[in-house]
């Protein structure tokens with residue numbers, strides 16, 4: 001089967017980071033073109049995105065209101081194996097830690113224990129903060145002070161600062177994998193975990209497809225979006241139609257982005273700008 005890979009730079013990411021989606025996509029395609037596994041292609045693509053300080057994952061992740069950076073990342077393969085980390089701190093590539101969790105009997109490790117697990121696997125101490133992430137925190141704190149808080153009552157709906165990254169792939173043997181990595185959203189309490197490391201919400205892979213999504217995590221979790229899109233593909237819908245159905249679950253003021261790949265093609269749907277890359281220009285084949 002022809003290998004296929006998609007990457008995205010998050011709901012709300014504009015054309016200025018299009019190069020990141022492409023470079024990451026090409027890195028993943030190198031893995032697939034030499035016969036590598038979809039899972040490894042997704043990891044390598046996401047590492048490129050995490051290392052780009054312009055994107056809200058790995059280096060350059062958003063800070064919590066207390067100035068800490070807590071990151072989430074996840075991987076899932078077509079055999080339903082998954083590895084995820086949530087609220088991990090002080091590592092360069094959360095997706096590589098998720099890959100290490102994937103090799104354990106568990107699916108999700110969180111917080112300090114996820115960080116300790118990363119150290120036990122040789123992930124060195126790394127500070128993902130950048131001048132930009134510090135600037136954004138000051139901006140958020142100023143909004144809080146001025147009372148422009150996106151009142152928790154409004155449940156983030158007006159907050160449009162995202163930048164999660166993700167990738168989905170199909171390898172030559174027709175195996176699927178999905179991955180995601182994020183620093184979260186703006187205005188986050190310490191300990192907050194969104195959809196990105198949650199199987200079924202932020203990502204899903206199975207024998208029929210791989211799906212990963214971005215946007216307001218609280219809204220995504222409540223609709224179990226990735227599994228919803230996967231199920232539509234498993235029912236026989238083309239991935240583009242399935243992604244469109246997924247997007248239609250949300251009101252316009254909730255930012256959402258979806259990428260999906262199946263045996264028959266790929267789909268992408270978003271209600272905001274979203275820099276993304278697809279290794280084939282055709283959506284169905």
Ligand code: ASP
Nearest residue numbers: 162163164194214215217
């Ligand atoms: N879904 C991510 C979260 O809520 C944010 C994003 O996709 O930009 O943590």
